Amino acid sequence: MDKLKLLTIICLLFLLKTTNSYSLIEVDITRGNLNPLPVAVSPLFQDKKSKIEFQRELNLDDIGSEISKVVENNLKQSGLFNPLSKDAFLQKPDIAHLKPRFEDWALIKAQALITGKVSIDNGKLKVEFRLWDVLAGREMLALAFTTVPNNWRRVGHIITDKVYERLTGEKGYFDTRIIYVSEEGLKTQRVKKLAIMDQDGFNTKYLTLGNELVLTPRFNPTNQMVTYLSYFRNLPRVYLLDIETGIQEVVGDFPGMTFAPRFSPDGKKIIMSFAKDGKSDIYIMDLENRIVEQITNHPSIDTSPSYSPDGKYITFNSDRSGYQQIYVMKSDGSNVKRISFGNGLYGTPVWSPRGDLIAFTKLHKGKFFIGVMRTDGKGERLLTENFYQEAPSWSPNGRVLIFYRETKTNEKGEGFSAKLWSIDLTGYNERLVETQTDASDPSWSSLLSN
Amino acid sequence: MHKSLFISSGFHLGIILLSILTLPFISKPIDVPPLISVELIQIADFTNIPYAPKAKKIIEKNKKKKKKEENKEVNLEKKNEIIKELAAKKTPTPEKKLKKVKKEKLESIAMPDKKKEKVQLEEEKKQKPSKEIKKDKDLKKITSLIKPNIKDVKVKQVSEFEKKELFDPNNIAALIDKSMEDFGETNKKKNKISQSQDSSMDNSKLTLSEEDALKAQIFGCWSVPMGLPYNENLLVRIKLKLKPDGTLIKTEILDHARMNMPGQGFFKVLAESALRAVQLCQPLRVPTSGYERWKDLQLNFDAREMLGG
Numbered sequence: 001m002d003k004l005k006l007l008t009i010i011c012l013l014f015l016l017k018t019t020n021s022y023s024l025i026e027v028d029i030t031r032g033n034l035n036p037l038p039v040a041v042s043p044l045f046q047d048k049k050s051k052i053e054f055q056r057e058l059n060l061d062d063i064g065s066e067i068s069k070v071v072e073n074n075l076k077q078s079g080l081f082n083p084l085s086k087d088a089f090l091q092k093p094d095i096a097h098l099k100p101r102f103e104d105w106a107l108i109k110a111q112a113l114i115t116g117k118v119s120i121d122n123g124k125l126k127v128e129f130r131l132w133d134v135l136a137g138r139e140m141l142a143l144a145f146t147t148v149p150n151n152w153r154r155v156g157h158i159i160t161d162k163v164y165e166r167l168t169g170e171k172g173y174f175d176t177r178i179i180y181v182s183e184e185g186l187k188t189q190r191v192k193k194l195a196i197m198d199q200d201g202f203n204t205k206y207l208t209l210g211n212e213l214v215l216t217p218r219f220n221p222t223n224q225m226v227t228y229l230s231y232f233r234n235l236p237r238v239y240l241l242d243i244e245t246g247i248q249e250v251v252g253d254f255p256g257m258t259f260a261p262r263f264s265p266d267g268k269k270i271i272m273s274f275a276k277d278g279k280s281d282i283y284i285m286d287l288e289n290r291i292v293e294q295i296t297n298h299p300s301i302d303t304s305p306s307y308s309p310d311g312k313y314i315t316f317n318s319d320r321s322g323y324q325q326i327y328v329m330k331s332d333g334s335n336v337k338r339i340s341f342g343n344g345l346y347g348t349p350v351w352s353p354r355g356d357l358i359a360f361t362k363l364h365k366g367k368f369f370i371g372v373m374r375t376d377g378k379g380e381r382l383l384t385e386n387f388y389q390e391a392p393s394w395s396p397n398g399r400v401l402i403f404y405r406e407t408k409t410n411e412k413g414e415g416f417s418a419k420l421w422s423i424d425l426t427g428y429n430e431r432l433v434e435t436q437t438d439a440s441d442p443s444w445s446s447l448l449s450n
Numbered sequence: 451m452h453k454s455l456f457i458s459s460g461f462h463l464g465i466i467l468l469s470i471l472t473l474p475f476i477s478k479p480i481d482v483p484p485l486i487s488v489e490l491i492q493i494a495d496f497t498n499i500p501y502a503p504k505a506k507k508i509i510e511k512n513k514k515k516k517k518k519e520e521n522k523e524v525n526l527e528k529k530n531e532i533i534k535e536l537a538a539k540k541t542p543t544p545e546k547k548l549k550k551v552k553k554e555k556l557e558s559i560a561m562p563d564k565k566k567e568k569v570q571l572e573e574e575k576k577q578k579p580s581k582e583i584k585k586d587k588d589l590k591k592i593t594s595l596i597k598p599n600i601k602d603v604k605v606k607q608v609s610e611f612e613k614k615e616l617f618d619p620n621n622i623a624a625l626i627d628k629s630m631e632d633f634g635e636t637n638k639k640k641n642k643i644s645q646s647q648d649s650s651m652d653n654s655k656l657t658l659s660e661e662d663a664l665k666a667q668i669f670g671c672w673s674v675p676m677g678l679p680y681n682e683n684l685l686v687r688i689k690l691k692l693k694p695d696g697t698l699i700k701t702e703i704l705d706h707a708r709m710n711m712p713g714q715g716f717f718k719v720l721a722e723s724a725l726r727a728v729q730l731c732q733p734l735r736v737p738t739s740g741y742e743r744w745k746d747l748q749l750n751f752d753a754r755e756m757l758g759g
Contacts, residue, residue, distance in 0.1 A: 027750070
């Protein structure tokens with residue numbers, strides 16, 4: 001036994017002796033760059049037979065190229081990727097999809113490569129794609145989809161979502177839709193219709209005829225239902241509309257003015273505010289039994305309520321302190337806390353789907369700002385400033401905000417326009433969202449492919 | 451009693467073994483990478499560069515001044531004697547004279563003291579011929595014969611100097627060889643010094659400038675994934691094995707197990723972005739020396755600061 005111990009000690013000593021005299025040098029890297037990641041989106045390859053069929057079915061010469069354009073545009077709009085010019089590509093799409101020559105792609109400074117193949121099989125569109133890490137020289141992702149040929153744009157969005165998620169670590173927001181109020185005509189005689197489109201501005205559809213005034217459409221976070229406010233015989237009504245089926249129902253007639261209906265995170269309740277007797281309070285309606293419950297009771301104007309993603313808290317704006325500010329309370333109406341303390345007026349708070357931030361509109365010194373703050377009110381960041389802008393709505397991943405912005409009219413009342421804009425959390429990637437008409441009150445849907 | 455004796459001897463044996471195995475005089479000397487060291491030297495000890503032409507002129511002027519002063523002190527009688535001696539001799543042929551002076555000059559280069567004397571004499575003959583000599587026709591002839599020779603000698607002196615110090619084509623190769631040898635020697639010397647100095651250096655770190663250079667390079671290559679949840683642990687440690695030129699031999703994610711853990715999907719994205727950064731950056735800006743020190747390197751990528759957590 002003693003011998004064994006001695007042997008162990010000797011072995012340990014040998015180990016000590018043989019240990020390298022150099023300890024490992026460590027270098028801390030705490031900064032990086034926020035430059036868009038260079039990505040090569042190779043056109044999706046299609047064989048001759050499929051090409052003829054696609055031409056007959058969709059009247060498109062090169063559907064593979066069209067899908068890759070959708071992906072490319074999405075990535076570019078995100079501000080996080082820099083799709084490289086196809087003119088620089090050295091490898092053909094069919095070979096690249098099988099086995100990319102990574103040296104060729106690295107030569108044009110691509111860090112990621114998307115390749116794919118599209119074909120038609122029994123009248124169905126079949127798409128497969130691969131995401132490659134050019135520098136590591138390996139495949140990162142490979143997926144295939146089958147759908148009806150008319151859904152080819154959605155396929156592009158789904159591919160983008162998958163690529164985005166794989167490269168950034170958060171879910172994408174490309175296979176989504178935006179509902180908004182389409183506006184036409186003079187400022188004093190606006191015709192307002194409900195409209196819906198893909199997040200990239202394509203496939204616009206009008207959901208109402210424009211006979212009645214429509215306001216504040218909001219998506220159900222769990223499905224493709226929409227709630228909105230419409231005036232029927234000068235009385236506000238809250239409606240529910242199923243986008244997929246087109247079925248519409250009235251949630252109820254409410255006394256006085258009704259504002260800003262919005263779904264709870266589980267989609268089973270609607271939270272809104274009613275104006276009554278010179279004050280406005282927040283109410284919740286259970287959609288199953290249509291029971292309405294009052295949440296706040298204060299002689300002030302409480303409005304624009306929005307649930308936290310876990311459903312435990314509600315944020316709203318109120319002028320109970322004398323000026324319009326943002327408050328947070330528990331979902332039962334208890335423990336009301338003011339969280340905004342900056343200069344100016346704060347309104348339209350919207351809780352981020354990630355749960356970490358609250359977006360708001362701020363009016364200060366005659367200018368409107370869209371900003372975000374943490375849920376305790378700290379870390380306020382104003383992302384964009386303009387003459388008039390409001391109603392921010394989060395993308396489903398909590399990365400981008402969409403809002404609308406109005407322009408000034410001249411003395412003759414001309415030059416007015418209302419457009420949708422988007423901005424990401426960095427505040428740098430501000431973009432105009434193309435719509436067929438003027439637009440206001442946008443609301444972003446959840447991911448369709450979920 | 452016996453037991454304690456055994457225990458004691460066991461411990462003693464252990465200590466002896468410990469000292470044998472660990473003391474540095476028994477084990478091989480540690481291969482310490484070289485350090486760049488600076489040695490203060492006298493330039494004259496190492497350089498072959500001749501005087502600059504301007505400096506040479508100044509030196510010659512100074513020499514002339516000295517000669518003038520010394521000439522004043524020279525005894526006139528001594529001069530006369532020398533002249534007489536020269537006159538008594540058969541008039542030497544210019545070639546012979548030339549050879550003679552040449553010889554003297556060569557000697558003078560070797561022995562500066564002698565050179566001074568001889569040159570003084572020649573200068574004296576050239577610049578200040580005595581009245582007695584002027585009267586003497588023979589002497590005139592002699593001097594006329596000597597004068598060009600002196601001039602020749604002068605020219606020869608310069609050319610000899612140049613040949614010796616500047617343009618000796620026969621010696622170029624030798625000079626080059628020598629310089630190479632010298633260079634090698636100094637290098638060896640430097641290495642020796644740096645190695646001995648290096649032993650006192652902290653081997654566990656890069657110098658601040660080395661670290662800054664490496665960091666600055668990687669900062670530019672690392673595209674931080676923007677979607678990472680900033681309230682999570684966003685540290686990824688990557689171990690690199692490098693070639694002396696800074697290119698990668700091997701990369702290894704140290705917390706690899708975390709990549710496949712549930713709820714840690716973001717870690718995979720982060721780790722891949724870090725790997726892309728080092729791939730993109732290679733060859734890394736590593737120090738030019740001390741390969742042993744940094745051939746294994748660990749980079750700790752932390753995205754928390756960037757994502758504002």
